Amino acid sequence: MTQVTGDTDYGLVGAAYTRIRRTDPRIAALVHAALGDARTIVNVGAGAGSYEPLDRHVLPVEPSPAMRAQRPAHLAPALHGVAEHLPFDDDSVDAAMAMVTVHQWPDAEAGLREMRRVARGPVVVLTFDGDELDRLWLMDYVPELRVAEAARYPAVDTITRTLGPGTRVRPVPVPIDCVDGFTEAYYARPEAFLDPAVRRAQSAWTFLEPGVEERAMATLAADLTSGAWDERYGSLRTRPEFHGAVRLIVSP
């Protein structure tokens, strides 16, 4: 069923999302530390609940019925809503979080202003720096993916300016066995991209012209078989973490 929210159809992405895009505990530790001692937290673009702390009161907001339906029973059900119009009063919660979602909002600045409006304390955004996406070797195979992705991510400067004074940007290292399957999570596991389910859980691929994905995956498969990938990038297979484009942006 077609269920477009933001710029992605999560009806098509389907149930594989929660198998492939899970909370990575190392990244979660950074997010939870940034939330400080907040007891009540709005999670905007909450999806199936990744990164929601289990020991606080979380109010999830999520526009996609397909994503809301994938929330596990131990998490609170999500409210139907969008970042640009949060259904909360000014200063009504301790903190607000938005994990890997701002790039899908039709009006990211309006959504960020809403988060700042409703939260008394920290606003915590996990996102990607569109200017740093070419750090990942995958972009050598699919330059079109970098172009498509760079156009989606709000500039880090725009986010910090919108969230206001004191906002800080922290690069987030990606662990070698990262269990949140965004593209950089597989920096050391190139074979993973050959699995269509992995790519379906990464919305970026849906922005490519027909044939581009197939061409890139055929080249990658051939390079993995011939050893060309390992010759060029093989040292990544044992690098414990990758410093790419993931950023944690925190407004106090």
Ligand SMILES: C[S@@+](CC[C@H](N)C(=O)[O-])C[C@H]1O[C@@H](n2cnc3c(N)ncnc32)[C@H](O)[C@@H]1O
């Ligand atoms: C990549 S998913 C991330 C979900 C979850 N935060 C996570 O980390 O797994 C992006 C989410 O943003 C949601 N979204 C799209 N447009 C939105 C909007 N305008 N306001 C709030 N959420 C939106 C999508 O429906 C989707 O669930």
